[in-house]
Amino acid sequence: MANPPHGGVLxxxxxxxxxxxxxxxxxxxxxPAIVLAERQLCDLELIISGGFSPLEGFMNEKDYNxxxxxxxxxxxxxxxxxxxxxxxxxxxxxLGLKPGARATLRDFRDDRNLAIITVDDVYxxxxxxxxxxxxxxxxxxxxxxxxxxxxxEYYVGGKVEAINRLNHYDYVALRYTPAELRxxxxxxxxxxxxxxxxxxxxxxxxxxxxxxAARSRQANVLIHPVVGLTKPxxxxxxxxxxxxxxxxxxxxxxxxxxxxLPLAMRMGGPREAIWHAIIRKNHGATHFIVGRDHAGxxxxxxxxxxxxxxxxxxxxxxxxxxxxxxxxxxxQMIYLPDSDEYKPDDEVRDGVRTLNISGTELRSRLRxxxxxxxxxSYPEVVRVLRESHPPKYQQGFTVFLTGYHNSGKEAVARAxxxxxxxxxxxxxxxxxxxxxxSELSSELGFSHADRSTNIQRIAFVAAELTKAGxxxxxxxIAPFHNSRQAARETVSQYGSFYLVHIATSLxxxxxxxxxxxxxxxxxxxxxxxxGVDDPYEVPEKPDLKxxxxxxxxxxxxxQIVLLLESDGLLERL
Numbered sequence: 001m002a003n004p005p006h007g008g009v010l011x012x013x014x015x016x017x018x019x020x021x022x023x024x025x026x027x028x029x030x031x032p033a034i035v036l037a038e039r040q041l042c043d044l045e046l047i048i049s050g051g052f053s054p055l056e057g058f059m060n061e062k063d064y065n066x067x068x069x070x071x072x073x074x075x076x077x078x079x080x081x082x083x084x085x086x087x088x089x090x091x092x093x094x095l096g097l098k099p100g101a102r103a104t105l106r107d108f109r110d111d112r113n114l115a116i117i118t119v120d121d122v123y124x125x126x127x128x129x130x131x132x133x134x135x136x137x138x139x140x141x142x143x144x145x146x147x148x149x150x151x152x153e154y155y156v157g158g159k160v161e162a163i164n165r166l167n168h169y170d171y172v173a174l175r176y177t178p179a180e181l182r183x184x185x186x187x188x189x190x191x192x193x194x195x196x197x198x199x200x201x202x203x204x205x206x207x208x209x210x211x212x213a214a215r216s217r218q219a220n221v222l223i224h225p226v227v228g229l230t231k232p233x234x235x236x237x238x239x240x241x242x243x244x245x246x247x248x249x250x251x252x253x254x255x256x257x258x259x260x261l262p263l264a265m266r267m268g269g270p271r272e273a274i275w276h277a278i279i280r281k282n283h284g285a286t287h288f289i290v291g292r293d294h295a296g297x298x299x300x301x302x303x304x305x306x307x308x309x310x311x312x313x314x315x316x317x318x319x320x321x322x323x324x325x326x327x328x329x330x331x332q333m334i335y336l337p338d339s340d341e342y343k344p345d346d347e348v349r350d351g352v353r354t355l356n357i358s359g360t361e362l363r364s365r366l367r368x369x370x371x372x373x374x375x376x377s378y379p380e381v382v383r384v385l386r387e388s389h390p391p392k393y394q395q396g397f398t399v400f401l402t403g404y405h406n407s408g409k410e411a412v413a414r415a416x417x418x419x420x421x422x423x424x425x426x427x428x429x430x431x432x433x434x435x436x437x438s439e440l441s442s443e444l445g446f447s448h449a450d451r452s453t454n455i456q457r458i459a460f461v462a463a464e465l466t467k468a469g470x471x472x473x474x475x476x477i478a479p480f481h482n483s484r485q486a487a488r489e490t491v492s493q494y495g496s497f498y499l500v501h502i503a504t505s506l507x508x509x510x511x512x513x514x515x516x517x518x519x520x521x522x523x524x525x526x527x528x529x530x531g532v533d534d535p536y537e538v539p540e541k542p543d544l545k546x547x548x549x550x551x552x553x554x555x556x557x558x559q560i561v562l563l564l565e566s567d568g569l570l571e572r573l
Contacts, residue, residue, distance in 0.1 A: 002182040002193070002284030003325060007054030007077050010282065012179050013115075013162035014048050024163045028113040032095040033104040034087060034156075036114075041166060042228040042264035043083055044105060046279070048115060048162040049177040051261075053282045058085035060157030061123040068126075068133050071274070071319075078322045080274040081266060082130065085117070086152040097122055097156055105160065113163050120158040127151070135268055136307070140300040142232060143266040166262075171227075171241055176259045181222075182284040184257065192219035194328060195285035197276050197294070199230040199265065201243040201385060203377040205333035207250055208342040210289065213328045214255060217287050221256040223248075224280065229264040231297055239388040246380040259283070267297040269307035270315035274323070277316055281325040289328045290316050335375055367392045368568060393571040396426065396466035396495040399560060400487060401475040402539065403502030404509040404531050405517060408548035408556075410434075412502060413475035415557045420471050425571060429465050431458055433476040446528035452483040459487035467494035479536040496567060500560060501542035506531045508549040 005011075017024065036044060046052045054077050059067065062074050064082050071080045087097065095103055097119055105115040131137055131144040138144065168175055176184065185193060194213045198206070202223070214221045223244055227237040237260075244258050263279065266272055272295035277288045294312035299305050313329045320327060331345040335355045348354060357365075357376050365372050369391035372382045399416065401409040410432055417430045437444075440457050444450040455478050462472040472491075478484050484499060491497040509531070510518040521529035528534045539545075544563055546556040564570050 002185050002191075003281050003286045005050065005053045005178070005282045006278045006324070009053070010050040010178060010182075011047075011053040011056050012050040012177070013056065013160065014165060014177070015179065017162045020161075021163065024116055024161055025113065027102075028104040028116055028163055031102055031104045031116065033106040033113070034085070034091065034095065034097075034117070035106045035108050035111075037108065039229055039264040040085060041107060041109075041114075042262050043085075044114060044160070045166050045262045047083070047160060048165075049179075051178055051263075051279055051282055052083060053178075055079070055083060057117060057120075057159035058155070058157055059083055060120040061155070064123075064125065064155065064157070068130050071271070078274070078319055079278065080271040081268065082134065084125070084155040085157070087122075087154050087156050088152045089154060091152075092122055092154060092156075107166060110167060112167065114166060115160040115162050117156070117158045117160045119156055122154055122156050124153060125155050134271055135266070138300055138306055141267070141306055142297050143268060168262075170238065171260055174241070174258055174260045175262070176283075178283045181259055185284050188220075188254075188257075190220045192217060192287065193222050193285045194219045194287040194289060195222045195224050195280035195283070196289050197280070198223070198225045199234055199240075201235060201240055201381065202247050203381060204375065205335070205342055207247060209291075209330055209333050211251065211255070212344075213287070213289055213330065217326070217328065219287055220254075221251065222280075222283070222285055223256055223258045224261050224283070224285075225258075226263045226265055227260045228262045231265070231267055236388070239384065242384045242388075243381050246384050247378065250378060265295065267295055267306075269294070269296045270311045273312035273316050274319060277323050277325050277327070281323065285325060287326045287328050288316075289330055291330050292332055337375065340375070363389075390469075392496075392568040393425070394469065395569065396469045396471065397498070397564070397569050398462045398466050398472040398474060398491045398495065399498050399500060399564075400462070400478070400484070400491075401473070401500045401502055402478040402484060402542075403504060404506055404536060405477060405529075406509045406513045406515075407502045407504035408509075408553065409475045409502040411553050412500075412546070412548075412556045412560075413473045415553050416473055416560055419557055419561060420473075423570065426469055426471050428471045428473065429462075431461065431472065431474040431476075436476065446534065448480065451478075452480065452486075455480075455483040455487055456490070459490040462487070463491045463494050466491055466497075477530050477536070479530045479534065481537045481539070484539065496569060498543040498560075498563060499539060500544045500546065501539045502556075503538075503545050503547045504549050505547075506536075 047055055066072050066074050067079055067082050073079050099119055099121055101119045103117055104113050105117055106113055127147055131147055135141050135143050196210050210221045248258055273290050280288045290313045292309050296307045316327045333342045334345050334348050335342050337355050338353055366389045401413055403409045417428055420428045436458055441454045444454050458474050458476055462474055465472045488497045520526045521532040530536050
């Protein structure tokens with residue numbers, strides 16, 4: 001028998017509301033709709049499936065305040081994380097959101113109606129208090145940044161009625177609802193289940209940890225990775241799930257099951273660990289592994305941890321009785337080469353030889369193609385990681401040239417294009433400013449806003465090409481710092497980005513202008529011309545600076561090639 005759900009009853013709204021599906025679907029078409037963003041979709045999916053039991057909707061103001069201040073709902077049930085539906089003031093007015101109103105909750109991906117909310121209240125949260133009480137108050141915390149920069153200014157509270165499950169097209173067989181997972185456990189005859197939460201690939205240490213936990217509790221293992229939203233920069237869930245699938249046969253026969261959790265993590269450390277325990281209890285687990293720095297976002301810019309290494313374990317232990325799920329605390333697993341085994345850190349005697357590969361070192365080995373030993377990870381796992389993270393000389397990158405009109409950036413771009421094509425090994429795409437203007441941005445003018453839009457279009461194309469493994473050379477004027485920085489952030493999600501300032505002076509660029517464009521601008525025939533009647537913000541920290549007044553195109557290209565080679569992007573010149 002699986003563990004009873006939190007609050008005593010599994011709030012499976014999909015099953016509860018199935019009998020009135022047709023009526024709800026028809027009503028949803030007539031109601032104003034709130035189109036849900038990605039995190040809101042993750043939250044709704046776990047509300048309507050019962051994963052967030054005893055919640056039956058998004059928190060109203062009373063529940064929200066109680067959770068923020070006391071980790072409880074107004075009915076007394078323990079709940080550590082605010083689950084709120086944020087909306088803008090404009091949306092409140094446009095959709096007529098007020099107590100008693102009903103609105104459709106719609107999926108932004110396919111315009112599918114998922115649920116109907118009956119509004120209990122509309123309120124303005126105390127965001128500074130939420131940031132302090134829930135996440136600790138450090139403004140560098142990713143959840144606090146999200147709270148202040150992305151979350152809208154109002155919350156809408158109210159219970160929901162479920163219409164449809166969210167559509168997923170990946171790993172459908174592994175996406176169990178709590179009810180489905182409980183049925184699966186019953187079918188297998190499992191009565192004791194240790195749940196393992198992860199947002200990272202699993203290696204041999206994780207396998208050893210989970211097997212030890214299961215054997216110590218005479219239980220089976222639920223590998224329950226998050227496939228919703230995790231920490232920015234984490235390895236994508238497609239790769240991670242392939243890793244888990246590759247690892248599964250390494251468990252003793254019949255010990256482990258893999259199920260995916262569509263959770264939007266907040267990286268909330270102690271509070272998040274309590275929340276995770278509640279979610280796993282709702283999915284039927286009887287035990288839950290809480291490791292070192294569970295759900296912590298790491299360190300801030302000063303090198304200080306957001307949370308203590310065992311804060312999460314202490315928090316879950318504090319509420320152990322109420323949670324109704326046994327916590328299995330584990331320290332870091334250490335490899336002992338002389339005995340070829342892993343042991344928890346606190347069981348390793350002083351003086352015993354140990355080996356370890358840090359996350360940084362693992363990424364370095366993947367990037368450079370260096371060996372990853374079997375004592376650290378299984379060959380089949382390494383194979384999956386190498387497929388998704390090829391060595392750096394096989395990865396895409398973008399060289400972004402900026403400078404005045406006729407500064408020579410187009411000549412450098414064309415010469416670099418030839419040089420990289422000559423080397424081979426990856427496709428090369430050339431995005432010249434004039435070409436992009438005619439092909440992608442012909443309707444745009446030269447206002448500050450239009451220039452920024454043009455650069456973001458270039459960045460979008462460059463990011464997609466970089467993700468596909470291409471070398472991208474972009475050469476717009478790009479006169480503004482903010483748009484250049486935004487381009488860097490867009491591309492850097494998928495590969496290396498190099499800002500190259502072609503620092504040829506305005507005077508020299510104008511003096512050597514054989515097309516007479518500067519003359520037309522000076523005569524007022526062209527308006528909004530960079531350097532004449534529109535500013536150029538000189539890059540403060542470019543990756544490379546070259547001045548074609550004092551050097552040649554050939555030399556400039558050679559400097560760029562050396563920069564790429566020093567970062568391991570070119571296998572050979």
